[in-house]
Amino acid sequence: MRIAHLLLVPTLAVAAGMTIPAYAAEKLTYYCSAQEDWCQLMADGFEEATGIDVRMTRKSSGETLAQLKAEASNPKGDIWWGGTGDPHLQAAEEGLGEAYESPMRGEQNDWAIRQAEAAGNQTIGIYSGALGYGYNEDVLKANNLPVPECWADLLKPEYKGHVQMANPNSSGTAYTTLATIVQLFGEDEGFEFMKGLHKNINQYTKSGSAPIKAAARGENTIGIVFLHDAVAQAASGFPIKSVAPCEGTGYEIGGMTIIKGGRNPESAQKFYDWALSAETQSRALEVNAFQVMSNKNAQSSPLAPDLESIKLIDYDFAKYGSADERKRLLKKWDDEVSVLPQ
Numbered sequence: 001m002r003i004a005h006l007l008l009v010p011t012l013a014v015a016a017g018m019t020i021p022a023y024a025a026e027k028l029t030y031y032c033s034a035q036e037d038w039c040q041l042m043a044d045g046f047e048e049a050t051g052i053d054v055r056m057t058r059k060s061s062g063e064t065l066a067q068l069k070a071e072a073s074n075p076k077g078d079i080w081w082g083g084t085g086d087p088h089l090q091a092a093e094e095g096l097g098e099a100y101e102s103p104m105r106g107e108q109n110d111w112a113i114r115q116a117e118a119a120g121n122q123t124i125g126i127y128s129g130a131l132g133y134g135y136n137e138d139v140l141k142a143n144n145l146p147v148p149e150c151w152a153d154l155l156k157p158e159y160k161g162h163v164q165m166a167n168p169n170s171s172g173t174a175y176t177t178l179a180t181i182v183q184l185f186g187e188d189e190g191f192e193f194m195k196g197l198h199k200n201i202n203q204y205t206k207s208g209s210a211p212i213k214a215a216a217r218g219e220n221t222i223g224i225v226f227l228h229d230a231v232a233q234a235a236s237g238f239p240i241k242s243v244a245p246c247e248g249t250g251y252e253i254g255g256m257t258i259i260k261g262g263r264n265p266e267s268a269q270k271f272y273d274w275a276l277s278a279e280t281q282s283r284a285l286e287v288n289a290f291q292v293m294s295n296k297n298a299q300s301s302p303l304a305p306d307l308e309s310i311k312l313i314d315y316d317f318a319k320y321g322s323a324d325e326r327k328r329l330l331k332k333w334d335d336e337v338s339v340l341p342q
Contacts, residue, residue, distance in 0.1 A: 026052040028267040029076060031068075033061040033083025033172065034254070035209055035229070037287040042081060045283060046274055052267050060207050061087040061172030068096045068259065078262035079271050080255075081126070084172030084208075085115055086179070088123040088255030089321030097122030098258040100269060104276035104295070112294035115253050118318055122260075125253040126275065127284075127291035130310045131173075131180055132249055134230025135222045136215040137239040148222060150246040151181070155196040162221035163200045164211035167338075169330055172252070173208025177224055178329055179320040180250030183313055194337045201342065216240055226252060227305040228290035235288050235303055248311040254291065 028046070032039035036058055043056040059067065061083025068080070068091055080088070091097050099121040105113065112125030135148065145162065148154055154163055166174035182190040202220065205211055211223030212230050216238035223230070230242035256275060258268045274280055281298035284291065290304040319325055 026050075026267050027264050028052050028054045028271055029078045029262070029264065030054050030056045030271065031064050031077045031080040031259075032056055032058045033064050033080070035232075035287065035289060038284060038289045039082065041283060041287050042275065042280075045280065046271055049274060050267075050270060052270065060166070060170050062168070062170045062175065063206075065091055069094070072096060072261075075259050075261040075263070077259045078264045078268040080257045080259060081271075081275060082254055082256070084176050085123070085125060085253040085255040085317060086175060086321040086326065087172055088257050089115075089119055089317060090323045090326055091257055092119035092122035093321075093323050096257075096260055098260045098262070098265070098268075100258050100272060102269075102273050102276055104273050107278065107296055108276060108294045109296055111253060115255065115317065118321075123255045123257045124276070124294070126256045126281075126294045127254040127289075128251060128294075128307065129226040129228045129254070129291045130244060130249055130251045130305055130307055130312060131176055131225075132227045132230070132242060132244045132310075133222055133224045134212045134215060134227075134233065134240045134242045136218060136220070137241050139215070139218055139221045143221065145221070147241075148243060151184070151193070151249075152247070154200060154222065154224075155193065157200075159200045159222065161200065161202045163197065163224065164203050164205065164214060164220045164222070165197075165201060165224035166208045166210060167204040167206060168333055170206045171208040173226055173229075174204075174224075175326065175330070176226075176250055176252050178333060180313065180315070182329065183250065183316065183320070184248060191332065191336060194333065195340060198337050198340050199342055204338075212240065226291075227310075231290045231303055231305060232288040235290070242305070244305070244310045246311075248313050250315045251307070251312055253317065 043054040065087040115125035168174040212225045214220035215223045216233040233240040278295040278297035281293040
């Protein structure tokens with residue numbers, strides 16, 4: 001009886017209008033689709049800055065989108081940070097995000113705001129990076145292979161078994177690759193390219209950055225990735241050279257989304273504002289993340305790819321970030337490309 005009486009005290013106190021101490025600390029369930037060490041840096045940094053307890057899960061952007069859909073009736077996450085913007089746009093289209101306009105909005109680059117406006121403010125751009133590939137210089141020489149300079153080079157028979165990319169169903173990087181090739185060459189020719197590339201692929205990985213990490217270890221020769229991921233491996237001392245393909249290439253705008261119906265909306269908004277600050281974004285350099293950040297005042301590395309010098313296509317984020325187009329292209333890739341022999 002004594003225990004039961006004590007358990008009633010907080011309820012009676014609230015009913016009487018009294019203020020009582022909070023029994024549970026603030027929390028944040030954080031889904032991250034960037035590189036693992038950057039995800040951890042953000043989780044630890046936010047905890048240190050606010051005292052809010054962060055529970056972080058790292059998955060590729062395609063996997064995270066699938067998780068948001070599966071949890072839509074009972075959301076487990078509060079915020080989704082990082083990963084290519086197309087899945088974030090699809091989440092917005094399907095009503096999985098919560099509209100929010102941060103007081104930090106005025107410090108962001110125009111491309112970040114355009115991403116937000118395209119999604120009814122359910123997401124926002126947090127970084128940008130060009131697509132391309134990297135190769136291990138030592139492995140290339142050991143196999144007496146020429147230096148690839150264009151997308152078309154990757155179809156040459158001498159590269160058979162030397163190219164790796166992620167699976168576009170799980171990886172935002174790989175979906176951006178598929179969408180880029182379709183926009184660059186047209187759908188029919190683009191899928192012929194993907195079929196030709198398939199013959200040279202040694203493995204489809206789950207994570208978008210895995211192919212260049214394998215190349216850095218000497219387990220692979222060429223990895224199709226965002227250029228900043230190739231630069232990161234080079235900056236870590238590996239013999240990796242990055243290539244912006246001669247025909248032109250696509251790019252990503254990484255996204256951030258507050259998850260609709262999340263259990264800790266105030267913590268999510270605090271993280272959102274904190275993540276858009278120049279100080280927070282400048283910390284990307286601590287983990288060799290060489291993207292162009294959304295905050296105009298964030299520090300950037302001289303090693304970061306110069307987007308102004310790269311031939312970028314006019315990537316149609318609205319079309320290729322839509323649920324129907326994404327589903328259609330992925331099904332076509334599954335039906336016409338992935339099933340082919342290698």
